Every structure is written in structure tokens, then in C-alpha cells.
Amino acid sequence: MAHHQINAELSTLCYLEKNGQYLMLHRTVKKNDVNHDKWIGVGGHFEQDESPEECVLREVKEETGYTLTSWRYRGIVTFVSGKGSMEYMSLFTADGFEGTEAPCDEGELEWVDIEKVWKLNLWAGDKIFFRLLDEQEPFFSLKLVYDAADVLKTASLNGKPMELFDVLDEDGNKTGKVQERGVVHREGDWHRTAHIWIARRKEAGGDWEFLLQKRSMEKDSNPGKYDISAAGHISAGEERIPAALRELKEELGITAEESNLEPVGVQKISYEKVFYKKPFRDRELADLYLFRKPVDTDELRLQKGEVDEVRWFPAEYVLQKARTEPEHREFCIYPDEVEKIIHALQK
Numbered sequence: 001m002a003h004h005q006i007n008a009e010l011s012t013l014c015y016l017e018k019n020g021q022y023l024m025l026h027r028t029v030k031k032n033d034v035n036h037d038k039w040i041g042v043g044g045h046f047e048q049d050e051s052p053e054e055c056v057l058r059e060v061k062e063e064t065g066y067t068l069t070s071w072r073y074r075g076i077v078t079f080v081s082g083k084g085s086m087e088y089m090s091l092f093t094a095d096g097f098e099g100t101e102a103p104c105d106e107g108e109l110e111w112v113d114i115e116k117v118w119k120l121n122l123w124a125g126d127k128i129f130f131r132l133l134d135e136q137e138p139f140f141s142l143k144l145v146y147d148a149a150d151v152l153k154t155a156s157l158n159g160k161p162m163e164l165f166d167v168l169d170e171d172g173n174k175t176g177k178v179q180e181r182g183v184v185h186r187e188g189d190w191h192r193t194a195h196i197w198i199a200r201r202k203e204a205g206g207d208w209e210f211l212l213q214k215r216s217m218e219k220d221s222n223p224g225k226y227d228i229s230a231a232g233h234i235s236a237g238e239e240r241i242p243a244a245l246r247e248l249k250e251e252l253g254i255t256a257e258e259s260n261l262e263p264v265g266v267q268k269i270s271y272e273k274v275f276y277k278k279p280f281r282d283r284e285l286a287d288l289y290l291f292r293k294p295v296d297t298d299e300l301r302l303q304k305g306e307v308d309e310v311r312w313f314p315a316e317y318v319l320q321k322a323r324t325e326p327e328h329r330e331f332c333i334y335p336d337e338v339e340k341i342i343h344a345l346q347k
Contacts, residue, residue, distance in 0.1 A: 009085070012056040013043040013077075014092040015133070016066065021111040023064065024120065028107045034081075039112075039120040042104070043092075052090035060094070063104045070096025075140040077129060082148035091129060118187060124152040127183045128162070135278065152178045164236040165191040172266070172285045178236045185220075188272070188281030191233065194244035195267065195286045197341045198229035198295055199315070208315040208345050211295060213251065214308045215332070221273070221280050222332040226311070229291070230254075233284075240287050248291070252310070253301030256291065264288035264344045267337045288337065290344055315342055 016023040025042050027035040044059040046052075052073065060068055071094035079087040101109065112120065114134070118127065125144035132140055145154040155162040163181035166174050168190040184191055198211040210229065217223045232247040234240060241258050248254040267286040274280065297310055319342060322335040 007086070009087040010046040010055075010090075011043060011087055012046070012052055012059055012090045012092060013041045014056050014060055014068075014071065014094055015041040016060070016064070016068075016094045016097060017114075018095070018111070021113055022117055024110055024112045024117060025063070025104060025106060026108045026110065029105065033106075035123075037121060039117070039122055040126065042109075043089075052092075056090065056092050060097070061099075063106060064109060065102030066097040066099045068094045068097050070094060073139070074133060075129065075137075075142060077125075078141070078143040079125070080143070080145040082146055082150075082153070093133060123150075124177065124179055124183075125155060127187075128155060128157075128180045131180075131182050131186060132157075151176070152180075155180055163233060165189075165233055166236045168192060168285065170283075181233065182220075185280050185282060186278075188270075188283050190283045190285065192240065193231060193233050193284045193286045194240065194247055194289065195228045195337070196230040196244055196248055196261070196289045196291055197264075198291045199341070199345055200292070200294070200312075202312075208342070209312045210315055210318050210341075211297070211310055211312055212318070212331075212333075213302075213310050216304075216306050216308050218305045221275050221282065223275075224308070225332040226313075226330060227332050229310075231286070234287075244287065244289050251303045251307050253299075254291075254295065256293070260291055260293055262290040262292070262344065264290055264340055267334065267340065269334065286337075288340060290341065315345070 023042065024039045026039050027033055028037060030036065042060055042063040043056060046055045057068055060066055071092050073090065074093055075091045077089040077091055079089060117130065129142055141158050143156045144152065147153050152164060155164060164178050165181060165184050167177040167179050169175055170190055179189060199208050202209055212226045213229060215222055215225050215227050230247045230251045234243040241261065244261055245256055248256050265288050267288055269286060270283045272279065272281045300310060302310065318333065319335060319338045321331045322333045322338050325331055
């Protein structure tokens, strides 16, 4: 088997921390710098025969004047650029150092509150590893692939793909930014989802019922709560109808066609909560669809890790629970969304 040599750069990046702040470098000096005007940590490329630790110690000393006395090797970040370059970056944090801070010839050094770092001009992928650092993720391997316009195209953590969304403005227009799911919910970025409501009459001319799913206890928000029949995020670059059909297939095992979906409108959702001691800021524009084809619950294939069970509920009962459970004790459904669906059924 033929083997091809990989032409990849090797580098280190370190975030020095003290008093709830990171030492950030605003790269402003080199005009042709790939990081020009971005805020990053300090570090640089390996020299001959250096280990990651030797490189980071040298680079931090050269760029800041500090000598590290306590540091952690946090992960490997693989960068793939649409412009034809590839880089393996060793990521460090440091909470111990000594010496006097010196000017940096790469740009301006500034101590920034860790929460305020997120508001700086960062690479989209940098926000992913900032989230992993904040959440004390064990040593990780993160792969980030950008296109020629420096837009994040794919990301994977420890070999598993991560979900990426188009970031929207409040009116639903794409901003041109793409961001990872965890970052979107940390920052509260607007994004698009699909909500599919499965409805039936128990008998001819009878009252309407909804098939609701019980969210898995593994979910990152509202675990164990009854929710819409099928719902999910629309991935970056994905069209809305195909996304809705995909969610039906993935979560319930239902194969459907576009003609089976009745558009109902858009539901604007915005809330902030804490799940698993982490902030969760959800701002989404949900495309609503009705699905009225017969569904045999015994033939459904529920997605493991997403859906624990499904159950039919009278539509009016669901509306009542949504109205009277503001804290979503059993259901995580919004009353105005249920009203829109019931109104569509009554047309």
C-alpha cells in the first residue's frame, strides 16, 4: 500500500489564566497573518526536535516574558484549511508563571475576563475549545475544517462529528456565520429548527390527539419531559423540508415525503435555563409542520439517546398542560405553539 507524506505544521497555543482572566493576544502586526485582527492565546511553531512542552515554554517566554511554572496539556486541535494548509496544534492552559510581562511583537497582550473573551473577534472553532476548556473536558482531540472563506465546515470531537448550525439574525436571515451546537446554546445565537406534530382523530369526527415523545434523560435540555412528536435542529447548509423529514426518520423511524408535511408557520422561541449546572440559552425559529398520516406506535423505531417513549394525548389536554405548567414540570411545550397547531387542524 502506498503511503503519502503529510505536510502539516506543528504548533502550540497557551492560555495563561489568573483571577478569572485569560491573557489574550490581539494579532494586529502582520498584514498577511492568517490570524490578523483575531484574538488568540500565545504560542507558535515547533523548532527542530522540540516536544510540545518545550515549544510552549519557549514561545510563552518569547511572546510574554513569563516563565511557566504550572501548566496543563489540554488537547490536540487539528486544523484543515480550505486554502490548502493543515496544522496540528497542542493546546495548553497555565495557572502558574513568574517574571515581568514584556511587549509582544505579534500584537497587543491584554488580560480579559473569561466571560468577555467570547465577545472578542475569535475563530468559530476557537469557541468550541473554549467551551471544552470551560466545561473541564478531559484531554481531547478536536478537528476543525474551514473552507476557503474561513467559514467552519465540519468539526469533530474525539473522532465523532459535532453538530454545526447556521447562525441567524432575529428575523431568520443567515448571518454567514456557522457555529457548533454547544456554543450556539451557550451564547444564545438564533438558529433554525423543525417541529413536526403528528395528529389523529381517535374516531371519525372525534377530538384530535397528538403523539408526543418523552425526551431521553440523556438530552442536554429538558430531559424526561414530554415534547413535540419529532423535532430537531436544521444543520448548517441543510434545507428546511429535508431536515423535517430527516427528524421524523431519525427519531421515530417514519419514512415520509414532502407532501405529507403541512406547513403551519414559524414559532419564535427564546429562553434561558441551567441544565447540569451549565447555562442553556435557546433562541430558535422553529418551522411548524402537521403530519396526519396514520401512525402505528408499535412499528415505530425510537432513536436511542433521544426518545424514551411515545404516547397519545388529547390535544386540549396538551394545551391545558402547556398553559398551566409555566415551569414545564411534565411537558416542555409552548401554549402558543399548540394553539397554532390546533387552529390549523380546525381549518
